[in-house]
Amino acid sequence: MSTTSSRNGQRIHLLPSLFAVVFVAGCSRQHVSAAQPANRPDAAAQATSQATAAASGASAEGARVLKTEDFKGLTWRSVGPANMGGRVADIALAPGNAKTFYVAYGTGGLFKTTNAGTTFAPVFDKEATASIGSVVVVDAPPDWPGWKDEKTDEAAATKTDPKEKGKAKIVWVGTGEGNGRNSSSWGTGVYRSTDASATWTHLGLADSHDIPRLAVDPRNPDTCYVAALGHLWGPNKERGVYKTVDGGKTWTAVLQIDENTGACDVLLDPASPDTVYAAMYMRRRSAWSFRSGGPNGGIYRSTDGGANWTKLTQGLPKQTGRIGLDVYQKDPRILYAVVESDEGGWRHEPFADRQKAGGLFRSEDRGDTWTRVSDLNMRPFYFAKVRIDPTDDQRIYMLGWGLAISDDGGRNFRAGGARLPHGDMHALVVDPADRDHLIMGTDGGVYASHDRAKTWDFFNNMATGEFYNIAIDMSDPYRIAGGLQDNGNWVGVSASNWNVPEDQPGGPAGLSNADWRYVFDGDGYHMAFDPLDHNIAYAEAQGGELARIHLDTARRKMIKPSPKEGQPRHRFNWNSPFFISPHNPTMLYFGGNYVFKLMERGDRWERISPDLSTRNVEKIETVGSEAETHGTVVSLAESPLAAGLLWAGTDDGLVHVTRDNGKTWENVTPPQVGGRYISRIEASHHERDTAYVSIDGHRSNDFEPYLVMTTDGGKTWTMITGDAASGAGLPSNDIVKVVREDLHNRNVLFVGTERAVYVSIDRGGHWLKLNGESLPTVAVDDMAIHPRERDLVAGTHGRSIYVLDDASPLSQLTADVVQSEFHLFEVLPGKPRLFIEERDGLWSERFFRAKNPPMGARINYWVRDYTGEEVKLTITDAKENTIRELTGSNRPGLNRVVWDLQCDKRDRFANPEEFLGQTQFVPAGEYTVTATYGKKTAKATIRVLPAPGPP
Numbered sequence: 001m002s003t004t005s006s007r008n009g010q011r012i013h014l015l016p017s018l019f020a021v022v023f024v025a026g027c028s029r030q031h032v033s034a035a036q037p038a039n040r041p042d043a044a045a046q047a048t049s050q051a052t053a054a055a056s057g058a059s060a061e062g063a064r065v066l067k068t069e070d071f072k073g074l075t076w077r078s079v080g081p082a083n084m085g086g087r088v089a090d091i092a093l094a095p096g097n098a099k100t101f102y103v104a105y106g107t108g109g110l111f112k113t114t115n116a117g118t119t120f121a122p123v124f125d126k127e128a129t130a131s132i133g134s135v136v137v138v139d140a141p142p143d144w145p146g147w148k149d150e151k152t153d154e155a156a157a158t159k160t161d162p163k164e165k166g167k168a169k170i171v172w173v174g175t176g177e178g179n180g181r182n183s184s185s186w187g188t189g190v191y192r193s194t195d196a197s198a199t200w201t202h203l204g205l206a207d208s209h210d211i212p213r214l215a216v217d218p219r220n221p222d223t224c225y226v227a228a229l230g231h232l233w234g235p236n237k238e239r240g241v242y243k244t245v246d247g248g249k250t251w252t253a254v255l256q257i258d259e260n261t262g263a264c265d266v267l268l269d270p271a272s273p274d275t276v277y278a279a280m281y282m283r284r285r286s287a288w289s290f291r292s293g294g295p296n297g298g299i300y301r302s303t304d305g306g307a308n309w310t311k312l313t314q315g316l317p318k319q320t321g322r323i324g325l326d327v328y329q330k331d332p333r334i335l336y337a338v339v340e341s342d343e344g345g346w347r348h349e350p351f352a353d354r355q356k357a358g359g360l361f362r363s364e365d366r367g368d369t370w371t372r373v374s375d376l377n378m379r380p381f382y383f384a385k386v387r388i389d390p391t392d393d394q395r396i397y398m399l400g401w402g403l404a405i406s407d408d409g410g411r412n413f414r415a416g417g418a419r420l421p422h423g424d425m426h427a428l429v430v431d432p433a434d435r436d437h438l439i440m441g442t443d444g445g446v447y448a449s450h451d452r453a454k455t456w457d458f459f460n461n462m463a464t465g466e467f468y469n470i471a472i473d474m475s476d477p478y479r480i481a482g483g484l485q486d487n488g489n490w491v492g493v494s495a496s497n498w499n500v501p502e503d504q505p506g507g508p509a510g511l512s513n514a515d516w517r518y519v520f521d522g523d524g525y526h527m528a529f530d531p532l533d534h535n536i537a538y539a540e541a542q543g544g545e546l547a548r549i550h551l552d553t554a555r556r557k558m559i560k561p562s563p564k565e566g567q568p569r570h571r572f573n574w575n576s577p578f579f580i581s582p583h584n585p586t587m588l589y590f591g592g593n594y595v596f597k598l599m600e601r602g603d604r605w606e607r608i609s610p611d612l613s614t615r616n617v618e619k620i621e622t623v624g625s626e627a628e629t630h631g632t633v634v635s636l637a638e639s640p641l642a643a644g645l646l647w648a649g650t651d652d653g654l655v656h657v658t659r660d661n662g663k664t665w666e667n668v669t670p671p672q673v674g675g676r677y678i679s680r681i682e683a684s685h686h687e688r689d690t691a692y693v694s695i696d697g698h699r700s701n702d703f704e705p706y707l708v709m710t711t712d713g714g715k716t717w718t719m720i721t722g723d724a725a726s727g728a729g730l731p732s733n734d735i736v737k738v739v740r741e742d743l744h745n746r747n748v749l750f751v752g753t754e755r756a757v758y759v760s761i762d763r764g765g766h767w768l769k770l771n772g773e774s775l776p777t778v779a780v781d782d783m784a785i786h787p788r789e790r791d792l793v794a795g796t797h798g799r800s801i802y803v804l805d806d807a808s809p810l811s812q813l814t815a816d817v818v819q820s821e822f823h824l825f826e827v828l829p830g831k832p833r834l835f836i837e838e839r840d841g842l843w844s845e846r847f848f849r850a851k852n853p854p855m856g857a858r859i860n861y862w863v864r865d866y867t868g869e870e871v872k873l874t875i876t877d878a879k880e881n882t883i884r885e886l887t888g889s890n891r892p893g894l895n896r897v898v899w900d901l902q903c904d905k906r907d908r909f910a911n912p913e914e915f916l917g918q919t920q921f922v923p924a925g926e927y928t929v930t931a932t933y934g935k936k937t938a939k940a941t942i943r944v945l946p947a948p949g950p951p
Contacts (some may be wrong), residue, residue, distance in 0.1 A: 018065060018757050018765065027288040036844075039847070043811070047051070064818055065152075068769065069892065070892060070893025072891070072893065074398075074771065076794070077803045078490065078800065078801070078850050078851075079801050080490065080512075080850050081492055081800055082460050082464070082509060083462055084106075084461055085444050085459075086107055086443075086466040086485065087486070088106070088427050089178070089179065090134045090212075090213075091446070092429070093429055095137065097245075099115060100113065101439060102171065103446050104135045106131060106848040107185050108130055108797065108798035109494060110124035111464075113463055118845050118846045119845055120462050122776060124777075129185070129777060130779065130798050131173060131186060133174045133212045133213075134608070135214075136611060136890040138170045138216050139163075139169060140194070141163075144222075147594075152664070168194065169194060170194055171196065172224055173190070173193075173214075173215070174226060175187025176229070178212025180381050181291070182290075184207040185797075187209060189202060189211075189496035190205050199274025204246075205251060207230035207238040208226070208238045208242075208656050209231050209232065210230065210232060211226075213752065214266070218270065218272045222245060223245045225242070225266045225278075226251075227266040229281065234700075235260050235701075235778065236599055236792075237259055239256070239262035239370075239804070241256075243306045253851075254307070254626070255280070257297060258297075260284065261280055261296045262280070263278050264384075265278065265282070265895075271602065272303075274302075274303060274333070275303045277367065278300045278302075279324070280296070282296055282297050286628075288629075289619075290628055292321045292380065297320040297321065298311050298313070298323075299312045299320075299323060302531070312375050315361065315363075316337075316339060320339055322380045323339050323340065325339055326390070327567075329376050332366070333363075333364055333366050335363045336360060337386070338386040339377070340377060340381070342357075352376045353377070353378045353400070353401075353760055356375070358375070358412045359375040360396070366392035374410050378403065383425065383426065384448035385399040385677040388429045394408055398418065400868055402415055411520045412899065417553065417759070423444055425442050426442065437449070437450055442816075444465065447722070457888040460844050462847055463799060463848065464798060464799060466797045466798055468483050468484065468525050468782065468795070469527065469782045470784055470793060470795035472893045475495045478493075478789065479494070479529065481519075482524065482541075482782070483540065483541075485524075485797070486523050491537065491539075491592050492511075492914040493511070494853070495511070495586065496515060497835055498835065498837075499836070499837065499852055507853070510838065510850070512848055516796075523542045524540070524544070526538075526540050526575075526578050530580070531580065535553075536574040542574045542903050543572050543574065545580060548625070557602070559605070561598070561605045571613075571628065571632050572626070572632060573592075575926075576634070577590075577633065577635055578591065578638040581643070584643070588601075588602060592632055593611045594608075594612070594614065594633075595607070595608050597661075606839050611654070612654060612779050613630075613651075613654065614653075615631060615711065619631060633648045633649065635649035635678045635693075636649075638683060639691075641688045643659055644662070646658050646661070646662065647691055649678025651677050651678070653671050653677070655678060662730060668714025669713075670920065672717065672719055673695055675699075675700050676697040676699070676702065678696075679740045682739045686746035688713075690709065690713070692739045693708050693709075693710075693717075693722075693739075694739045697735060698735050705730035707719070707721050707730065709764060720763065722764065722766045725816070729767055730753065734753045734754050735751075737752050737782075738780065738781060738783055740784070743785050745761075745811045745812070747760075747761055747763045749764055752782065753775050754779045755779065756775075757792075776881055779796060779798055780797075781795055781796070789828075790806055791803050791807060800854075802804050803859070805853040805854065806858045808860070809862075809896075814863070818862075818864075820864060821863075821864045821865065824860075824931045824938035824940050827858065827940050831946065832921040832945065834918065855901075856898045856900040857899045857901050857944070858897075858898050859897045859899060862893070863889075863891065863892050864892065866891065867933075868919075869933060871888040871889065872887055872931070872932045873886045873888060873899075874895060875929050875942070877922075883904070883922060883927065899929075921944070924944050924947070925944060926944075927942045928941060
């Protein structure tokens, strides 16, 4: 097989991007300003732009370089859902003030509340990762050395009590969640804020990957211990316990064992903070296995601030896995440890909650000796957390599938500590000032109790769902569906006819949790809508549990192919791909270790491939939750141009193609794969023999981006990740999870990575970051392009669903457009919509609200350079009568104005039903928009669709 090294397509000088979007809904004939004119680029920005242009092949006086500022106002719209949350890694209360606390999500970033959870705000969205493992909040004392570096008004400073000023001022964050799931992300080290989370400073330890716990010295907020767990998928040196005494400027590795064993917990004696406890843990994932525990772990203690360590062994098992620690605040001689151990063998089944040698241990002499008080230890690699009531050492909480509670020091537990909350508990804090007040984090979000775990309140106002895959349909408004980590499958809408006006409390908003519905159980993955029957959807849970769902009657039928008794078993991945054929709406294709064709909406099926994996026997025998099921198809696609032309990619690094609906298969694996996981195959919408393959190496401890393209049916492949060194490629340490080709322009590609969305307008020659100011740093596991609305829909693994309304300008953004002084893009049809005023958002601040898309015709245009002149838009009808005049932004890059499909206010007749929200739209038909920027003029046609209802 030959490989090409050059990139196809015309080279275009590009840089990472942002996207300027402006909305206007004015009513008068006077010019309505969409935004203030942009400031002139300063000399430093121009120098940077010129240097980057030179690096990408353009001279300083040459071609216009597309750069990040050209997309600065990109508006991604969160649509939820927030009915469920994502996996919570840690929770931290502000000292002495439980109304202020932080919630750290394993993949969704960091949220803060200052009003006991009535509202939350994300405070980490612009940092390099959304995977958080630990958070600690501390006060800055009056003698803190950092005060001298603060820029404050001296007069104001003299009036401020230093104790009050320093409350909850310093926040430490360890990134990388540390729970060891096959879906876990990884972090970029330690961060600290010295202004209560307003700004952050990265403090290093980037290769530690997972930091599940931090411990800050109560005497000095600049002294911090870090439990660095290290890489999940391979060995690395930066793991163990690290210490800083200068606020993170320098770090010392104070406890290390080897490149496979890291620290999973660290805590300080509250009465003697130089006494430090650390739990050391060896773990290792591969795509087909997981090992939790080894001979070199255990509990260690230092009594001199980490200079020297002693392994604590008396009463503890010799072989240990994950360990969770806690110290009793009133009497620090008392400690508890929940210890995983394989000594004596495992129990009778993989998910046993009891252990032969492990369980819960208690020490009453600062760890010198330990007594095993219980053999309970629920799924230790995933949980292994214990918490002591700060006022009662007999009240013990153990986190696991549920919340186990003991009132006799751990000798006996009852399981029902949290019957209604989502299961899988990962974080728990007990308010030291009020033992009845608990805050708990689970796989499904954050809960609070005010009666010692008798009842729980759910904070369902954060959209932190962890989507794996999404689907869209052709409804109007279109529906969005998807599967989530441990939260099943859900169906929602992209917009609604209900709306809170902008001038009302809670507005503008049109979507809420009520617009999303749970339709299938398990960990949710792929979904699909039947294109012929609006009431039929398909959904899947882990291990290929595929069902057909009739949404109108609630009838559900399992359609997973099963072998006959005595036949070889089918292997289905944790996340098994399926789709409805674009050529036959009653036919589905489904990937296991074989490819299956399901006919008659799944009522009949047949196997249409051999085993397409490497069939490595040693890698296909793992037991468990299907998370390690291996040797399976994990990406599957059919050409929308040729029925029966199927592409299949496996988790063990093979790519096959069939051109005859499965009769024959050809191994066309790109040489760049190297045995890595095939995260997505995208069959071209424009060329029969073109396909794109994204390759995810993180399961092989490789965190580089891989993306390849073929234009000859798999005979040759080209790497299309761009040039990261010049700032115009997919960045290192950010693997590619999904690739999509634009439906209207073959040169425009989108990818979702572990931390962002990127776009290329030259078929992968250069890449531009597309998050803008509104899509947070988060993993984007899936994307879909709506063929009618031209929206780009992103399924994020940590922040639910985001929509980029009308991404059509990106389809039209060519090299010629970039060089043009002023360009008006084609305008999509304007669709009038009426709204009923929504009142649900008026009754409480603790309410999830999401915006509807802007109603009207979106007028998009390109400005090459700032000249200071205005952008004017004039809309005329077929007889050249002026209907509306608008003014738009003149900042360089892509801009947008939305015409609300109304004429000038002075040209409207009195409307007695205006108070009912009955907008007077212009008549349906064709209109012309004339856009001017200085001496440049451009025109486009706007087709206005009929308004809803009778005239």
